[in-house]
Amino acid sequence: MELEAWDVDVRDVIRQAAARLRRAVDEGEPVAALTGAGVSVESGIPTFRGGGGAFWAGFRSEDLATPEAFRRHPEKVWEWYHQRRQFVMSAQSNPAHKALAALEAVHPHFTLITQNVDGLHQRAGSKRVVELHGSLHQKRCLDCGLISPIPPDAEGVMYCDLCGGVARPHIVWFGEMLPPHAWRQAEEAAARAGVMLVVGTSAQVYPAAGLVEIAAAAGADVIEVNPEPSALAWLARWAIRLPAGEALPQLMRAAGLPTEP
Ligand code: BV8
Ligand code: ZN
Numbered sequence: 001m002e003l004e005a006w007d008v009d010v011r012d013v014i015r016q017a018a019a020r021l022r023r024a025v026d027e028g029e030p031v032a033a034l035t036g037a038g039v040s041v042e043s044g045i046p047t048f049r050g051g052g053g054a055f056w057a058g059f060r061s062e063d064l065a066t067p068e069a070f071r072r073h074p075e076k077v078w079e080w081y082h083q084r085r086q087f088v089m090s091a092q093s094n095p096a097h098k099a100l101a102a103l104e105a106v107h108p109h110f111t112l113i114t115q116n117v118d119g120l121h122q123r124a125g126s127k128r129v130v131e132l133h134g135s136l137h138q139k140r141c142l143d144c145g146l147i148s149p150i151p152p153d154a155e156g157v158m159y160c161d162l163c164g165g166v167a168r169p170h171i172v173w174f175g176e177m178l179p180p181h182a183w184r185q186a187e188e189a190a191a192r193a194g195v196m197l198v199v200g201t202s203a204q205v206y207p208a209a210g211l212v213e214i215a216a217a218a219g220a221d222v223i224e225v226n227p228e229p230s231a232l233a234w235l236a237r238w239a240i241r242l243p244a245g246e247a248l249p250q251l252m253r254a255a256g257l258p259t260e261p
Contacts, residue, residue: 010241017223017238018254021195025257029194030109033100034186034211038200038226040120042094042245045087049202065173074157074166081169082155085136088118089152096199096244097124099252101261104128111189115201115208117171125261130185132178132208138170178207190215196222200244203230225251 024031037047048061063069070077101124104110113130114121119137121129139158140147143165150158158167172178186208190196196215203209209232216222216235224236225247233239240247249259 013238013240014247014250014254017240018251020221020238021223021251022255022257024195025103025107025255028109030111030189030192031103031107031195031197032111032113032186032189032193032211032215032220033103033197033199034190034201034208035100035112035114035116035121035199036201036203036208037116038202039096039100039114039244040091040094040116040118041200042096042243043091043118043120045091045118045120047200047202049204062174065171067173067176070168074168077169078157081136081171085150085152085154088120088136091118091120093120093124094245095259096248097121097126098260099248100197100199101125102252102258105261106257111185111193113186113189113208113211115205130182130189132172132182132186134169134171134179136169136171139167140170141165141167183207186211187214190220191218193218193220196220197225198222198230198232198236199225199248201226201230202228203232223251 041047064077064080097120100112104112104126112121112126113132115133117133117136119135137150138147139150141160144160144163146160146162147170148161160167190211191214193215198212203212212222212232212235222236224230224233224239225244227241227243252259
């Protein structure tokens, strides 16, 4: 962390970070972004650890987002995920999602990696999204492993379109492996990035948070966008202490880049 970043106006931080981002775009340098629940806050979706945990009223994610809970009562776990999917279906993507979709549109060497399962990056126009923790909109068959879309109005326990086996939410629960292809893409993008945006994540969940360490260790300039310091704030060259929905459009505008795809 550059000491002067602490005491200069956030506009100066944005100007410096924007110049670095623009240089990467102009020079065709790889850029990566890792997003977390904070990027969807301005879409009305609460975070996990910022008090939003209580949001899943009546349910505690520790009790339902686990393989044991699914084995014991699949219908209850499916009800919770159907509720969460319906909720995000009624949400809109926000200027933060749109700014990241705009960056993908102007920079072929940009990789968007998300811990979120809400699908709002795709709703904002992002075409290439690496979903590390799965998706609320997909199910996975316990028998044949087929991953397939969940119809928006689906209810009750889901079954495989191919073999009829019981399907589970295609969500990575604690203690579970991340989708190998997604993890490999993310790891490679982090290791090659000249600039790494870390947006709206407390950086407490591994191995996702480890991507910031991989990028920084490989020499990337890390730009953190979060009203609060994340657990890996010390790795950031610049910290933009604003909500992402304000910070990212300002960053793109300061870099002379579009704020919408
Ligand atoms: C694995 C799907 C092994 C569920 C999720 C001890 C030490 C280190 C690691 C561990 C440990 N004990 C256990 C572990 C491993 C564990 C872990 O990291 N635990 C942590 C909590 C200590 N990890 C795992 O279990 C992973 N698997 O390790 O498996 C393995 C390996 C190989 C082979 C087999 C097995 C699996 C992790 C994935 C878990 N699933 N979600 C569901 O959604 O139903 S994680 C969950 O947390 C969400 O996906 C979420 O995205 C993710 C991270 O949270 P954040 O996105 O950062 O959200 P958070 O609320 O924390 O922070 C929000 C931030 O936004 C805040 O900083 C806030 O300031 C900021 N903010 C607020 N408003 C705004 C904003 N920012 C910008 N703008 C705003 N407006
Ligand atoms: Zn199947």
